[in-house]
Amino acid sequence: MSDAAQSTAAEVRAAAEAVKTALDRHLAAVERRSGEDDPAVYEAFNQLAAAAEVYDELLYDRYDEVTPFEIPGAEDALPPYAGPEEPNALSVLIRRDYAVAEPQRLLAHAQRIEAAEGEDGGPASGTVHGALGLLFGEFEPDEIASRHKEFGLEEGDSTLWVTAADEPAEPGEWLEAPFEQVDPQQVVCRFDVSAVFDDEIDDVDDDDEDDEDTEGLEDELDSDLDEDEDLEPLDADRR
Numbered sequence: 001m002s003d004a005a006q007s008t009a010a011e012v013r014a015a016a017e018a019v020k021t022a023l024d025r026h027l028a029a030v031e032r033r034s035g036e037d038d039p040a041v042y043e044a045f046n047q048l049a050a051a052a053e054v055y056d057e058l059l060y061d062r063y064d065e066v067t068p069f070e071i072p073g074a075e076d077a078l079p080p081y082a083g084p085e086e087p088n089a090l091s092v093l094i095r096r097d098y099a100v101a102e103p104q105r106l107l108a109h110a111q112r113i114e115a116a117e118g119e120d121g122g123p124a125s126g127t128v129h130g131a132l133g134l135l136f137g138e139f140e141p142d143e144i145a146s147r148h149k150e151f152g153l154e155e156g157d158s159t160l161w162v163t164a165a166d167e168p169a170e171p172g173e174w175l176e177a178p179f180e181q182v183d184p185q186q187v188v189c190r191f192d193v194s195a196v197f198d199d200e201i202d203d204v205d206d207d208d209e210d211d212e213d214t215e216g217l218e219d220e221l222d223s224d225l226d227e228d229e230d231l232e233p234l235d236a237d238r239r
Contacts (some may be wrong), residue, residue: 008062015055022051037080082185087164090188093179096145097156103128105152110134157194164188 022044029044056067100106110131125131135144135151148155163186174181 012058012062015058018051019055022048083164089165089168091163093161096158098153101154102152106131160191162188
């Protein structure tokens with residue numbers, strides 16, 4: 001084994017020791033934390049994440065192996081809250097992504113909206129982008145989120161941020177760029193929903209299902225098919 005290879009192996013060992021040290025520091029910071037947003041815990045978390053990332057990279061380069069855990073990088077974490085202790089105002093920032101999974105279903109809903117408004121056969125309902133405009137003009141975003149499958153949409157990632165402020169924003173001042181002036185230190189809480197998390201859960205479920213007998217799996221598939229057959233017709237009035 002060459003000196004260069006020995007040096008790389010030593011680097012992996014040193015990186016592993018750095019992770020152990022960072023773990024001890026993080027635990028100590030947590031044990032001594034002075035509050036929910038203790039900056040010492042935040043700093044120790046970032047140090048641990050950085051050490052784990054270095055170790056993971058060196059381990060893969062030297063031995064073609066990876067660690068069994070994943071720690072988000074410091075750039076993915078919010079800084080400690082530094083907003084007002086008693087906020088007088090708040091902003092809720094929401095983004096929801098959808099895929100147009102069934103365009104014909106979407107177009108059919110748009111045509112019904114136009115018909116109800118006395119504009120049967122209008123040009124807007126004849127295109128997907130026009131149909132989307134009609135849909136979001138007719139229904140609140142929360143209702144679309146709860147009925148997305150009915151409208152031919154498929155959910156993607158979504159995120160919700162709640163930010164605090166001393167005073168409400170002036171009317172109209174942020175409408176042109178609603179998400180550009182977010183101060184991460186003003187974020188009270190954040191909730192993310194991602195298909196990435198669902199895929200991880202599905203992988204675990206698939207491993208568990210491999211241990212079941214074939215008959216049980218077929219019953220489950222039959223049940224799913226039955227549920228699909230029970231879908232409401234497109235012309236059902238649910239408003």
